[in-house]
Amino acid sequence: MNALTLWFHRLGSPPTFYAFADRWRPWLLWSGLLLALIAAVWGLAFTPADFLQGESYRIIYIHVPAAWMGQFVFVLMAVSGFVALVWRIKVAEIMAIAAAPTGAAFTAIALATGSLWGRPTWGTYWEWDARLTSTLILLFLYFGVIGLYRAIEDHRKAARAAALLSIIGLVNIPIIQYSVYWWNTLHQPSSIQVLEARSSIDPSMLWPLLIMALATKLYFGWAALTRAQTLLLEQESGKDWVRAIVTASAAKQGDMA
Amino acid sequence: MSAVPSAVCAAMALAKRDLRVLWRRRADAVNPLLFALIVSALFPLALGPEAKQLARIAGGVAWVTVLLASLLSLDALFRADLEDGGLDALLVSGQPLPLLAFVRLATHWLTTGLPLSVAGPLLAMMLGLPVAAAWVLAASLLLGTPVISLLGGTLAALTAALPRSGIVLSLLVLPLTIPVLVFGAGAVDAAVLGLSPAPGLLWLGVCLALALPLAPLACAAAMRISVT
């Protein structure tokens, strides 16, 4: 077994995962915040205005990364859910649920910023076209997964039910992606082609976008690991390793009080 | 000579049992149709009887009505079996679970989706939908209601153990069936406007082609999860 597989196996153990999360959380949060700040300032003040859209295109620097993350997190949820269903790994069950709230937040941001961008450019806050409708469905799916998990008492059963739902909902992701090619929609096709290296967006405008995309991923890492830690502590609360951590953190609180 | 019946025999047995149970409660089985009738009647009452306006929306109204009516009978699809141990029996029977799931979903469609597919166009014509468009509505319902049964039934299996599953089930089913609604109502709309309904109907076909093989697998997984 090579080092990577071994690392993954070890990560499946709750105390190892908890320690891993502890180590990486601060780095993820601060680097994410820093990059987001850089990207936002760069995008707002240091890029040229668009020829056709004027200034409002600057919303792209939050709209597109948020939309990417909304879909990316859902895929992650479904993959983690699949691992949880097939191999019954507790940490995978927890990661799937821990990722959901942040993914929902990103999807909501994408919808809201898209709407605000649409008003000055398309003249309307909303259109029932394929991409907007399927992104709205994605938000409902997030609520559905979170709601289903919270409705079931037994944590492991709840996680497996939510995992199955997210796998079923996975069919929505290709619809969001390809809807702009399959139908005549108001939303434009992708300006950024990763696989074919043919982007129609000007390079000077591209960098803040990519930096913000990276920033959102780093922040998501922090948020998912934090919620995963909370879930782990809750579900393993009888175990010795949890007791040790709780005592240690209480002592730290006591020192600071 | 094995004592275990073949998969086909087991499937037929389950189908016969489901149909018999539904026949005994056939008054209940009529509920979705009555619901569809009443809901369709609400629209002219609320919007005024102006014929052209009603005719324009009749296809969409029929589709929404069928969708909501299907939800009514989805809720109870697995609950009785979960409570009296019938679901456990299915799981330990040794028969392929996806096949049994398919039978359950198919009998739901036969007793809910198919009648609604017949009633829907009639209700829409009462609202003023032109006859040519009503045929398109019938076709779209015949393609779309199986998808609703397949998808909705899977989610019903997933939520069967929940106390207030009806509401949770609706919140889960409705977003996932929005594409079916859009394609179906879109096809009828195209027919009313004189355009070709083929795109919408073909997309419904795609949904059905995806749901037919995949939903029984997902439903079987959902049944296993609900029983534990």
Add this chain to the structure above:
Amino acid sequence: MTGQEFSMSHWPFITAAYGVFVALMLTDFFTARAGRSRLLRELAARQRRAKQRAAP
């Protein structure tokens, strides 16, 4: 695209969009952090009570 023909200023929309972004991100941030601290506090309280019961 008819951006140039609209006489409205774009900056209110840009501000609103960035505002929504910051607001939702902060909400996510605080709910994640608060959930974790609350749970740790609760578990600590539970442990203290258990210790008191064991050795009054």
